[in-house]
Amino acid sequence: MVKILKEGNCVTMGFGLESADNGILKSMRKGITIEQIEKALKLFYDSGIAIQGGFIFGDIEETLETATNTINWWKEHPQYGISLNFITTYPGTGLYKYACKNGIIKDEVQFIKDGCPTINVSKMSSEERAWLAEQIVMLPQSELKKPKNIEEVKINYSNARVSFKGECLSCGSENNWNDVRFFTRNVLTCSECGRKHKIPIFDMIIEAIDASIDLLLNKHGKIAFWGINDYFSDLSKHLKEASNSNIYYVDISKMKQGSKLSGKIIC
Numbered sequence: 298m299v300k301i302l303k304e305g306n307c308v309t310m311g312f313g314l315e316s317a318d319n320g321i322l323k324s325m326r327k328g329i330t331i332e333q334i335e336k337a338l339k340l341f342y343d344s345g346i347a348i349q350g351g352f353i354f355g356d357i358e359e360t361l362e363t364a365t366n367t368i369n370w371w372k373e374h375p376q377y378g379i380s381l382n383f384i385t386t387y388p389g390t391g392l393y394k395y396a397c398k399n400g401i402i403k404d405e406v407q408f409i410k411d412g413c414p415t416i417n418v419s420k421m422s423s424e425e426r427a428w429l430a431e432q433i434v435m436l437p438q439s440e441l442k443k444p445k446n447i448e449e450v451k452i453n454y455s456n457a458r459v460s461f462k463g464e465c466l467s468c469g470s471e472n473n474w475n476d477v478r479f480f481t482r483n484v485l486t487c488s489e490c491g492r493k494h495k496i497p498i499f500d501m502i503i504e505a506i507d508a509s510i511d512l513l514l515n516k517h518g519k520i521a522f523w524g525i526n527d528y529f530s531d532l533s534k535h536l537k538e539a540s541n542s543n544i545y546y547v548d549i550s551k552m553k554q555g556s557k558l559s560g561k562i563i564c
Contacts, residue, residue: 303344310341312350317370324358338377347491351380354429357395359419364429375440378484378493381433383415383552392418415550430556438531441495442466467492482528503535510538521545525553525563
């Protein structure tokens, strides 16, 4: 089937993975095992079809041990570029009913008005969740590498998009990446072999952000970055005022709140 899909110009295959721990997969009623996941991902990776998939942490049976099992598997298989995130307790799901029954969600209407924020229904302590949040925020971009020989960079500041050429780190093919959104968790996929790369952080963008930070600090005294994900984790390392005590990191996710990014507590 994979061979037929490749010959039919299939570019990307999406997988619902959720966990690399068989106990959590069973709790989620996925009906699959990590052994099946490994076989499927390898088949598609070897064929050159790009892979999309994610692990979501925080199931009812999630513990520090099960979360660590998934993190360790992820570290051992960076070539697949699997995303990391916390599970969302959507209304109507088993997790949602569990959270309401056990008083974790106290006001169902307000919960929806708040946008169904990430909450803790797992067996992890607040300290363990903080550690996990740091892994989710910091790991993905740290394992991805940017393409080589980047040229013909064109930035559209009005819609936060960039176009450029670059070579794949695996097969060396030249790729034209057009209208790529920055400030997102998107990745760049080689059109030939499916290798994933991270979006480069261009000096001119950092210079523009630094200039805006200076203006805002002078005007308001304190500023905040809202929405702390793995892309921002990578970008923040390039900001000249990143360590300024008057700059705050803010996220609506209760699972991220209290964890640290480069020494700063996420509020």
